[in-house]
Amino acid sequence: MSATPDTASPAIELIGIEKSYGSAPAVRHLDLTIAQGEFFSLLGPSGCGKTTTLRMLAGFEFPDAGSIRLEGRDVTEIPAHRREVNLVFQKYELFPHMTVRRNVGYGLKVRRVPRAEIDDRVDEMLETVGVTAFADRRADQLSGGQQQRVALARALVNRPRALLLDEPLSALDVKLRKRMQLELKSIQERLGTTFVYVTHDQEEALLMSDRIGIMNDGRLLQVGTPREIYGTPADPFVADFVGELNTLQLDGARVAIRPEQIELGAVTRSGGRRGVIRARIYLGHTLQYEVETDLGVLVVRSGAGAAELEPGAAVSVTWPATAVIELGE
Amino acid sequence: MRRLARWRRTPWASILYVALVLLFLFVPLAIVVLFSFHASPRMAFPFQGFSLRWYEEIFTDVEILRAMGRSAIAAVTTGLVTAILGTLAGLGIVGLNARAKGAVMFFAMIPMSFPALLYAIGLAVYYRELGVGFSLGATIAGQIIQSLPFVLLVISATLDRFRFSLIEAARDLGAGAFHAFRTITLPIILPAVLGSMLLAMALSADEFIVAFFTAGQDKTLPLMMYGRLNVKLDPSINAIGTVLLVATSALAFISARRTSKESL
Numbered sequence: 001m002s003a004t005p006d007t008a009s010p011a012i013e014l015i016g017i018e019k020s021y022g023s024a025p026a027v028r029h030l031d032l033t034i035a036q037g038e039f040f041s042l043l044g045p046s047g048c049g050k051t052t053t054l055r056m057l058a059g060f061e062f063p064d065a066g067s068i069r070l071e072g073r074d075v076t077e078i079p080a081h082r083r084e085v086n087l088v089f090q091k092y093e094l095f096p097h098m099t100v101r102r103n104v105g106y107g108l109k110v111r112r113v114p115r116a117e118i119d120d121r122v123d124e125m126l127e128t129v130g131v132t133a134f135a136d137r138r139a140d141q142l143s144g145g146q147q148q149r150v151a152l153a154r155a156l157v158n159r160p161r162a163l164l165l166d167e168p169l170s171a172l173d174v175k176l177r178k179r180m181q182l183e184l185k186s187i188q189e190r191l192g193t194t195f196v197y198v199t200h201d202q203e204e205a206l207l208m209s210d211r212i213g214i215m216n217d218g219r220l221l222q223v224g225t226p227r228e229i230y231g232t233p234a235d236p237f238v239a240d241f242v243g244e245l246n247t248l249q250l251d252g253a254r255v256a257i258r259p260e261q262i263e264l265g266a267v268t269r270s271g272g273r274r275g276v277i278r279a280r281i282y283l284g285h286t287l288q289y290e291v292e293t294d295l296g297v298l299v300v301r302s303g304a305g306a307a308e309l310e311p312g313a314a315v316s317v318t319w320p321a322t323a324v325i326e327l328g329e
Numbered sequence: 330m331r332r333l334a335r336w337r338r339t340p341w342a343s344i345l346y347v348a349l350v351l352l353f354l355f356v357p358l359a360i361v362v363l364f365s366f367h368a369s370p371r372m373a374f375p376f377q378g379f380s381l382r383w384y385e386e387i388f389t390d391v392e393i394l395r396a397m398g399r400s401a402i403a404a405v406t407t408g409l410v411t412a413i414l415g416t417l418a419g420l421g422i423v424g425l426n427a428r429a430k431g432a433v434m435f436f437a438m439i440p441m442s443f444p445a446l447l448y449a450i451g452l453a454v455y456y457r458e459l460g461v462g463f464s465l466g467a468t469i470a471g472q473i474i475q476s477l478p479f480v481l482l483v484i485s486a487t488l489d490r491f492r493f494s495l496i497e498a499a500r501d502l503g504a505g506a507f508h509a510f511r512t513i514t515l516p517i518i519l520p521a522v523l524g525s526m527l528l529a530m531a532l533s534a535d536e537f538i539v540a541f542f543t544a545g546q547d548k549t550l551p552l553m554m555y556g557r558l559n560v561k562l563d564p565s566i567n568a569i570g571t572v573l574l575v576a577t578s579a580l581a582f583i584s585a586r587r588t589s590k591e592s593l
Contacts, residue, residue: 058501059501060497060500060501079500080497080500080501081500081501081502081503081504081505082503086501086502087498087501089494089497089498091494093492093494093495093497093498094498095495095498095499095513096495096517097516097517106499106502106504106512107502107503110499110502110503110504110508111503154502155501155502158502158503
């Protein structure tokens with residue numbers, strides 16, 4: 001497991017942050033505390049304010065109201081080049097006219113770190129992210145995945161108080177993305193650096209994060225561990241955004257049940273609702289059924305190993321009480 | 330049928346067209362170069378053997394050497410000043426919105442489309458009214474304004490493709506605004522800046538009209554050539570022309586190499 005986040009000394013505090021562009025609000029009254037060494041994700045659809053929030057943390061944008069603290073120190077007005085955080089850009093933004101080594105050493109050289117120390121720290125960081133073999137290549141001669149690693153090294157080598165990542169894996173193909181997710185997580189655990197990770201991919205956020213903050217329309221809707229977010233979403237938007245849902249009326253209340261938590265069984269079984277399989281879709285790792293019940297059509301998923309049910313078959317539909325998510329109004 | 334297919338395969342019409350274009354473009358140049366090596370002062374065929382006598386003549390003629398010196402000073406000064414002004418202007422323009430950018434570029438391009446003769450006459454009147462008189466400096470100032478649009482076009486096209494988020498990356502890594510410019514922006518646009526500088530130098534080296542009206546006693550090489558042609562058809566003109574041709578086409582060639590390398 002990761003180094004336990006130290007909640008006693010927060011790495012980042014955002015207090016009452018407001019930001020708008022002209023008359024369009026981008027971030028509305030955002031309060032958030034991120035612990036030392038935490039892998040924190042800001043998750044939300046595009047335009048929800050997560051990137052604006054990250055850019056305010058980086059010092060590229062400044063809040064209209066509220067304050068930002070970095071390890072207890074107020075940095076609200078401090079511009080990017082004097083803030084001890086580093087950003088990994090969505091499109092990496094490696095300097096094309098420099099070698100990998102010079103790219104990674106750029107921040108240290110700007111800060112006038114002695115030459116020998118720069119060399120040592122750069123070598124060590126190239127090793128950490130696994131690009132030692134390309135150290136003397138020009139940055140524009142690398143593949144997407146390699147550029148990603150170099151961008152990570154260029155930021156981390158400065159030992160920032162927090163590393164900010166703006167959808168850093170979105171430009172990679174699925175397979176590479178999956179591998180980089182695990183690698184990023186393991187680098188973060190090894191270094192113990194606080195990561196603030198912006199993404200619109202809920203699976204990615206659930207997989208990597210210690211905690212997730214869900215944003216929509218400039219508001220932070222819920223902050224919690226992946227389990228909390230997935231299991232007890234605070235509102236319908238969160239519930240829907242972090243996974244698929246069946247929403248239904250049950251005993252007069254609006255509730256939601258995740259497709260993989262519904263069980264299908266033989267009709268002879270006592271209890272449960274009656275249903276009829278309407279459609280079956282093969283998804284590789286799962287089978288998805290559409291089941292018609294008196295509550296409406298339910299989407300049900302089961303592992304591909306389970307016995308396949310034929311469309312038209314009558315089934316009994318059950319779910320554990322814990323699977324029911326109260327949606328409220 | 331076979332014959333038709335073969336006819337189609339070889340685009341004779343295109344080949345002929347290109348050959349004619351090259352013929353008309355380059356034969357006059359070739360004649361100048363050829364007669365610059367002519368052993369006889371006669372500028373007519375039949376050709377009577379090779380000699381370097383015209384080169385010897387121009388490189389021992391103090392007046393011509395002085396004119397060459399002035400042209401060199403004009404070219405280097407024009408190149409440096411327009412490159413610096415063009416880069417600063419380009420950096421200023423790139424941040425503007427589309428409408429403001431269009432307006433600024435329109436005014437910046439006026440010297441390129443304005444008749445050079447009228448411009449030169451206006452410049453001469455202006456200098457006289459100001460009382461600054463005619464000199465090499467006056468000519469250089471005029472040439473700078475004339476070549477600025479070309480430089481600005483090259484540089485602003487380059488800056489349009491420049492990813493300014495690279496500057497953000499540099500700032501994020503601790504670089505101040507000027508440091509980011511010096512270590513990121515400048516090295517990336519430098520090939521275009523140098524290329525356009527060489528272009529401005531080439532434009533200045535064979536510029537005639539502005540120099541004619543504003544140089545006064547400080548005759549540049551093209552003025553010197555014109556002056557000699559007025560007196561008689563002097564074969565040493567061919568040698569001067571060839572020197573000028575080699576110099577300006579070398580500049581243009583390096584300029585093209587530089588600006589195309591930058592896009593790689």
